[in-house]
Amino acid sequence: MVSIRATRSRYTLLDWVLVLILGLVGVVTLYPVIYIVAISFSDTAYIVQNKVFLWPKGFTLEAYQKIFNDPKIPRAYLNTIIYTTLGTGINLLMTAVAAYPLSRPNFFGRKYFMIAIVLTMFLNGGIIPTYLIVQKLHMIDSIWAIVIPNAIWTMELLILKSFYENMSGSLRESALIDGASEYRILFSIILPLSKPALASIGLFYFMGHWNSFFIPMIYLNDTKLYPLQVVLRDMLFFDSTQQNSLVDQSAITPQAMKNATIFVSMVPVLLVYPFAQKYFAKGIMLGSEKG
Amino acid sequence: MQLTQAELTRQKNPSRLSSVWRHIKQDRQLLILFLPCIVFFILFRYGPIYGLIIAFKDYNVYQGILDSPWVGLEHFRRFFDSPDFWILFRNTLQLGLFTLLWAFPFPILFAVMLNEVRFIRFKKWVQTFSYLPSFLSVVIVSSMIIDFLSPTHGLINELLKAFGFTPTYFLAAPEWFRTIYISTDIWQHMGYDAIIYLAAIAAIDPSLYEAAKVDGASRFHMMRYITIPSIMPTIVIMFILKSGAMFRIGYEKVLLLYSPMTYEVADVFSTYVYRKGLLETNYSYASAVGLFESMIALVMLLLTNFVSKRAGGKGLW
Numbered sequence: 001m002v003s004i005r006a007t008r009s010r011y012t013l014l015d016w017v018l019v020l021i022l023g024l025v026g027v028v029t030l031y032p033v034i035y036i037v038a039i040s041f042s043d044t045a046y047i048v049q050n051k052v053f054l055w056p057k058g059f060t061l062e063a064y065q066k067i068f069n070d071p072k073i074p075r076a077y078l079n080t081i082i083y084t085t086l087g088t089g090i091n092l093l094m095t096a097v098a099a100y101p102l103s104r105p106n107f108f109g110r111k112y113f114m115i116a117i118v119l120t121m122f123l124n125g126g127i128i129p130t131y132l133i134v135q136k137l138h139m140i141d142s143i144w145a146i147v148i149p150n151a152i153w154t155m156e157l158l159i160l161k162s163f164y165e166n167m168s169g170s171l172r173e174s175a176l177i178d179g180a181s182e183y184r185i186l187f188s189i190i191l192p193l194s195k196p197a198l199a200s201i202g203l204f205y206f207m208g209h210w211n212s213f214f215i216p217m218i219y220l221n222d223t224k225l226y227p228l229q230v231v232l233r234d235m236l237f238f239d240s241t242q243q244n245s246l247v248d249q250s251a252i253t254p255q256a257m258k259n260a261t262i263f264v265s266m267v268p269v270l271l272v273y274p275f276a277q278k279y280f281a282k283g284i285m286l287g288s289e290k291g
Numbered sequence: 292m293q294l295t296q297a298e299l300t301r302q303k304n305p306s307r308l309s310s311v312w313r314h315i316k317q318d319r320q321l322l323i324l325f326l327p328c329i330v331f332f333i334l335f336r337y338g339p340i341y342g343l344i345i346a347f348k349d350y351n352v353y354q355g356i357l358d359s360p361w362v363g364l365e366h367f368r369r370f371f372d373s374p375d376f377w378i379l380f381r382n383t384l385q386l387g388l389f390t391l392l393w394a395f396p397f398p399i400l401f402a403v404m405l406n407e408v409r410f411i412r413f414k415k416w417v418q419t420f421s422y423l424p425s426f427l428s429v430v431i432v433s434s435m436i437i438d439f440l441s442p443t444h445g446l447i448n449e450l451l452k453a454f455g456f457t458p459t460y461f462l463a464a465p466e467w468f469r470t471i472y473i474s475t476d477i478w479q480h481m482g483y484d485a486i487i488y489l490a491a492i493a494a495i496d497p498s499l500y501e502a503a504k505v506d507g508a509s510r511f512h513m514m515r516y517i518t519i520p521s522i523m524p525t526i527v528i529m530f531i532l533k534s535g536a537m538f539r540i541g542y543e544k545v546l547l548l549y550s551p552m553t554y555e556v557a558d559v560f561s562t563y564v565y566r567k568g569l570l571e572t573n574y575s576y577a578s579a580v581g582l583f584e585s586m587i588a589l590v591m592l593l594l595t596n597f598v599s600k601r602a603g604g605k606g607l608w
Contacts, residue, residue: 022417130339269426
């Protein structure tokens, strides 16, 4: 008994080694973000001399003033907000409505629907045929290309379905006896009760839309419609005429402006992510069970 | 009178049809709710699969999918004959395999270490920080990589200079591409992937540890003989999942980080499909490449599943 107490109160070498290693991990994961923020608030003179490491030097808001005065970035920001809000809304509605019938054990053709849905996780046409269909539907250069072709993510659909399945059936049954329609049951009983699950998959959808870059890049040609990530890419990597070349562009867009844009695009993510752990953990667990 | 087979089925069908009809009527509310999902999957998930026939045609926009002329396996032949084929094949396989082998152990290690930390607040902070990078977009992460590796002002090169080495233009050097890709992949996903192992560790029965403690086991012993074996099933499942998805390389990151200078090691099937298909509008050729890629991915998934079942473990189905 004495020995147990001793190991509990006294820190051994192991404890300090762990703290050292994990502290290092923490620093390495966090540092790039701190660095971006520091650069974005720093005076160009210090940045050029490589003097900014941890804290802004010659604190200035100039970069932020510039990016918000240039119409490009506020517009892109607004676009991202619109795409993300509308997209996540459509995602959630479509997924919720689709998962409910699938969760009913006696639903007509349930087995075949499930097979058809799961199959698409392993078989898909790839980007070219998908692109051609979106093109055929005249969605190119419109918000619909962003929000419709990915309105349901299969994994999220399966997660919500298994959540519905695990809900107690008694409320549903008593509603059914009272003569409620399936629509009524779904919208006034099931959905209000599945807020945690909806929040969980909603976060996945939100992050997916907010960070999405490839889909808007291929479907949008009009620069006015670009979301932040695409604008960022153009700003950070090349002037748009020079596709696929990794020329060091530090001279073209000032470092501080680049980093200010990055930081501005990260703000919602930074706000959401500390709260996300609970939901994400749940989501991953459910997802992995399904395989 | 003898009924022919055809007549028999004709007689049987009406009743079966009507019973199907009855079911449909019974479930009509649910079916209406499900309708958007059906439309969605037919249009955007099965539509593209149907659209893959352009891989066997010479697709052009004016004639459309149906009326474009058939060319059989012409595009596949051209692809297999081109020097790109082996480069892409090798790159996709190497990048996928090395990422799997290198990146897989880190989240496990991280979770086990995190679990051993006794400073609770410190532990929470580290964990919270650790999954921040996986919330960042691929554009941001890639730009950070470029920035940190920049030969003119990047931190890594500054450090190299400080220690007397010559700065390297890492992203233009083919021999560095894989290292950069994989190490940053570990950096970005380690914390997030650890969540599932931490959950598995949390589910271990604490009495096992108590008993071990009474028996005088050291913390290393407990890690080795309790924690790791207890989360082994999770590890196996995760490994199957990851190896099944091995070919689904983060092509967005490759797309953002590669350049003509590093094509020889960085170009993978998906980036090639994007370049040939969407940038050069060789729709049919790119579809053929894409089809070949998904076939390999499917074969790999079936293979891993088969192997893991054979090895006595659990498969995915």
